Amino acid sequence: MNLTVTDVRLTPILVADPPLLNTQGVHQPYTPRLIVEVETADGITGVGETYGDTKYLELARPFARKLVGREVTDLNGLFAVADEVAVDRSRVSGQVDVGGLRGVQTADKLRLSVVSGFEVACLDALGKALGLPVHALLGGKVRDAVEYSAYLFYKWAAHPDGVRAEKDDWAAAVDPAGVVEQARRFKETYGFTSFKLKGGVFPPDEEIAAVRALAEAFPGHPLRLDPNGAWSVETSLRVARELGDVLEYLEDPTLGTAGMAEVAARTGVPLATNMCVTTFAEIKEAFTRDAVQVVLSDHHYWGGLRNTRQLAAICSTFGVGVSMHSNTHLGISLAAMTHVASTVPDLHHACDSHYPWQSEDVLTERLTFEAGRVAVPDGPGLGVELDRTRLAELHRRWLDDDGSHRDRDDAAAMRIAEPGWVTPEVPRW
Template sequence: MSKQHTIRRVHVTPIAFRDPPLLNAAGIHEPWALRSIIQIETSCARVGINETYGDQAMLDVLAKAAPALEGLSPWDLNAMETRVRALVQPDGHTSEFLGEQISLAPGTHVSKNVAKVISAFEVAMLDLQGQLANAPVVDLLGGAARDAVPFSAYLFFKYAEHIDKPYAADPFGEGIAPAQMVAQARRMIEQYGFKSIKLKAGALPPEQEVAALLALAKAFPGAPLRIDPNANWTVATSLKVVEQLRGVLEYYEDPAPGLHGMAEVARASDVPLATNMVVTDYKEFADNVRLGCPVRIVLSDHHYWGGLRTTQQLARLCQTFDMGLSMHSNSHLGISLTAMTHLAASVPHLAYACDTHYPWQDEEIVQGGRLQFENGSLRVPRGPGLGVSIDPQALERLHDNWLHCGTRNRDDLGQMRKYDPTFTGKQPRY
């Protein structure tokens, strides 16, 4: 590789964008979601891009690791990983979430720092590789197993607007009662064409959440339905709920805490269990196998698993042990969604429609504006690399949001205490 194709510098730009008051087991989303935009510039002035987490802990480790890329070729992914591992040490004791609650997903936990930084740089380097080879990232991953990737409607119980009213209310309105959740789903499906529905649970008493899912089953007969209480139910509650939803669920996501809690649920229920909380790395995958695979579906996330290539390896393992695979999401914009689409298209063993928070976001960072779904799916971009580029004006605007929003770490618990000062975030709560 000629010297003109070496990495000259890495830019990390923190951004913030509007996030609705979505309820979850830990509390409620703050008004601003945080992300960071990665730009890796080569000596020939090409720029590879990516989007990843944006909490202060992540910004700190990205800044620490970024200089290690200087002088590498965009093709030197193994060397990049070696340098990152030498600089960034995992820490299993603290979380990017503030407060006392259990983190809802490993992407919020600094114990995943190494994997998160490797992924952040890997995707941008693959974008550069694609530009240099005049090939889309999906082709660098072995080619497309599908031309379009299906995604699921992702429903949340929510308030009509944030308590501090920092900006105008979102168009979805309140989502608490079953009829409101049906209206939320109908609006999302009409706009995006989704074929399956996931309900984020663990926020309200289980009987209210069951009523909402049963209303969805009646309103959308035949649509695959999932429910995800983020481990906020005891084993007893989990089993009570799954019995009430007999014949309704496509899969049951993280009902009870811990792998052993999930195993108890699996022994007493025939609905397949899915997770993005207890199988989050290869060690935990092995633990699940030793227990006889109580978790049948892994909801992967390249942001914290360590990138696109390692997620392909995960897919092969899932296939080997007769487990399903799909993808988890967090509040994100178009670069992350595009990287997910390339990855999901490259994985033959994609068993279920992927998650996405994208309908809840009304901003965008890529040129051309919001990505367009067709019948609930996204077509795989065929341009070089990721096939999207950054809109400089959007980047400036969203960085200005970050400068002025005052949020540096996600704190769903603290935000919820503005509504209910007695809220503890203790889990499992029901």
């Protein structure tokens, strides 16, 4: 068996995205993703997926060149390869990155987001070569299906008039009735039993009313609200008081570890994050101050599936829960998330996934949710197959784009509807 990497293909694509609202603006009609293919000397191809904005592409290209000639088994070596890739200083900021809402942006985090695409592709190739599923390479699954929650968004009926976009068949949701209707469809179509509402869009009282309406419509179902750090400590505490009896957790009510620690100290409602703990360096302070009770991992920016397991082990040591964050992603990443989630013993919360919002994919067969769960694939590798025609079409869209969609920018999309819109200062309320 020759497991040497002989070729690496990087295919940036643009994927249709509905007009989903968050505290920074609204999703653009197309969002970038990067599809990674790693080919071995034996002609086996492994696939991976990660963020596709320019800042990731400019790291992935030199990384890909360095990978040729290495073994797909050399997963630890990927981090050393990443360290050799220079990150442009202008890409690094201590601020929440535009549109992504995923916490600090360090050079290492950017590199890890690229490593993860290659790691998943190498694991897929290795699994295919050995005839083993990725979960077996990670030590074996401890469950046969992984539970996901319905990811509810405030949403416009359509992208603004005159903007080129694919049609989506979801109704508008800008008030409690719309949110409940959306939740009902999620439950009926996919069987989800827990619901997360992306908040920070409307004044807190309106979002409290929406969560109350969900609690009434779906009694006993776990509910979460995530304003992406849009609230002050006092507002967070007020929301916690008003919704404490129905919330499974509040997600990033306020920005930063210090604020989260203050909220956590003054409420019994658990706090989850994908913003103040997004790197290993941030764990110590957050855990010592008891700022978060659940960390939402994301294998993309934590550096892959094996790093996700390390994070889960640290969380478990400190009695902190772990679950999974999601940003716009396709089936390759959903498969990857499902494999790693199936190997984590202490996974006590349903994972997030944007996947139902993505009507387009690059797989020959979409992954499906049954009773809110994705069955853990048992075929070799990730257990998914790339649809090359579809990949080429979505790549063509990326090639034809004038550059306005190649870097996600939710504020720019909002400006089309509301000229003069700028990313709101936080705390917004």
